[in-house]
Amino acid sequence: MHLCFLVDDLPSTYERMRDAGFGFLGRPYTFAAGEVNPADALGTQVAYFNDPDGTNLELIAPRGGFARP
Incomplete structure (x- = not known):
């Protein structure tokens, strides 16, 4: 089990979180x-x-079949 957070721009979110110490x-x-x-x-x-x-x-930035309508 895990918890997933939807993001629009994964590379940018990743960099901000990494720089914040995650x-x-x-x-x-x-x-x-x-x-x-x-x-x-x-x-x-x-x-x-x-x-x-x-x-x-x-963190997930879904595309195609994983994206919400």
Whole structure:
């Protein structure tokens, strides 16, 4: 389980949060072909981090099938 936060501009949000001291588990990632279902969600960007209690948290900039209408 994890909690996910929708953002419009993931690279910018990631940089601001990193500069503020958030410890991410890695650099932002963009889903590529064969990695995501529905396949039209290609281009969705994610970045993961944990809160002080260890809860898994995610930033997401959804595209295609992951985006809200």
